[in-house]
Amino acid sequence: MNKFTALVRARTMEFLRDRGTFFWNLLFPVILVIGFSFAFGSGGDSLFKIGVSGLKDDSRGTFLELSSIEVIAYDSKSADVIEKLRRHQLDMYIDFDSMTYYLNDESSSSEILRIITGAELSGFTENEISGEPIRYIDWAVPGIIGMNMLFSCLFGVGFVIVRYRKNGVLKRMKATPVSPLLFITAQMSSRFVIVLITSVAVFTGTNLFLHFIVNGSYLLLLLITALAILCMISFGLIFAARLKSEELTSGLMNLLTFPMIIFSGVFFSLEGAPVFMQKASKVMPLTHFIEAARAVMIDGAGLIQIMPNILVLSGMTVGFLIIASMLFRWD
Amino acid sequence: MSDLIRIENLIKTYGNVRAVDGISFSIPEGICFGLLGPNGAGKTTTIEMMEGILKPDSGEIYFHGRKIDRHFKQKVGIQFQNTALPEFITVKETLELFQALYPNPRTIEEIIEICSLADIIDRDNRKLSGGQRQRMLLGLAIIPRPEMLFLDEPTTGLDPQARRNFWELIGKIKAENTTILLTTHYMDEAEVLCDQIGIIDQGKLLEIDSPSKLLSSHFDGALVRVPHFGREDLVFSDGSLSGDFLEITTRNLDKTMKELLQSELNLEGLSIKKPNLEDLFLKLTGTSLRS
């Protein structure tokens, strides 16, 4: 066994045998994912949602008065509206200007609306598009897993190294021929593998029941996950570089992770948020992971589309590593 | 015998505390050197500078006549005064980890044999008793087949039996011609193990020599100790007050005893003995080591 393998092995065994931490790392996200899918699962109200454009006073469509139908007016037909229909956020879209209506052939609500509206819309052209519904959980799962990654990286590397410093394990290492770089790289590698495996396991495990939408490539998802983990671990290393007090470290980490989770759009979208908040969220690694993962899963984005996120994450990783290595002290 | 390690005028200051105040000495190859001193004397600070763990404010450390470099750590074994062990892994796994860190390590079997670890080899580090832990830490220290072994208070907190067992382990290592530097509060330990002794107090080296030479140069004859019961007026040549006791070092016991009888001091509690290191220590530092 060489030095590096031995260090990685020791750290990984420590993690695996620390049952509490181990199960917490695995169960916490699973519970969140399943909890959220139940809480926001079935969409709640049974309203039919119809998008319309070009609606005039003399337009046909008495069905639009029905109380079980919600009408959402749009200026004109656009790709956005069609996308909403594809994702089951609308059940039907009627463009009175061009006398066309659109239905989603994978939606049972669309099917019912065809029957309800059929008679009144004679003469209109019917268009069918298809697409699975986007549930809240499809949207939230990258955020939940990302959040868990953030905790696991910060506490599993940053906090643990501070503990090592406090209880003297670092000092014992300093007395051996191991260089700080090697020691830290070993800690990072162990944590990297652990977080990657738990993240993949949580996703795959919950996917068995919840069948998330993944329109893009799994490989790309894996890539962005790996990159985000590296970035978060490097972030954690900045704390690990010098701090001596476990209390201070965990306080600081909580202080920082809390806004990150709120402002990275883990649980709700930032689209309506003030511009400064949206800008501020861009300095957080978690935001870029979530953005990219959602783009791949929901929009089927490819490497090119998520390149900006990839570049930012890589840049941050390098930056964090440089800062951490400049600050690092054994004691 | 050539010097294996030599320190020159080491100084280390913490705030306004001069923990080590210009200490110089050298240790010949193959001997066991004991660093003695009361709490806070600067033993740990000195030994950690020699280990390359602490950077001295000034002064030099030479190993084989050359300034210590980055290869130094491969050649020395270190046991700290307080060391945490990695958690959740066993003694054997810890030994394996440290084995991997050195170029030419001892085998696990060898360490089990030398440090009597057979019965605890598969135990979690956190579940070791004080004595088992010290044996394990010694095991870690000797993994690199060190030319030089640093032991900072290796037997503090052990029961008398465990301490004697530990001395045996150190004896085995010494027999392999490993040079040892150890700090201790126990004079009997220093007398049994050490070929040379340095006594330090308040960051300064007070004396350095072999135990027997130290004793013969400081004590001539016998040491008479008797409680003075507050009679601080008593004057004896070669006598001194130390706490509640009057201590007289004498070559002429007959004369001293007669003088004591004449002084009408209550002689209840009088003892006469050949001075040992403990007495020397008290004489030099004015404090009890174990206080």
Ligand SMILES: Nc1ncnc2c1ncn2[C@@H]1O[C@H](COP(=O)(O)OP(=O)(O)OP(=O)(O)O)[C@@H](O)[C@H]1O
């Ligand atoms: N990290 C530190 N910061 C500030 N002061 C320190 C530090 N380490 C040691 N000192 C001070 O330096 C002096 C020497 O300490 P040192 O630990 O070397 O003593 P020691 O001889 O090993 O004592 P002991 O027998 O209690 O282990 C003490 O006054 C101690 O308070």
Ligand SMILES: [Mg+2]
């Ligand atoms: Mg000490």
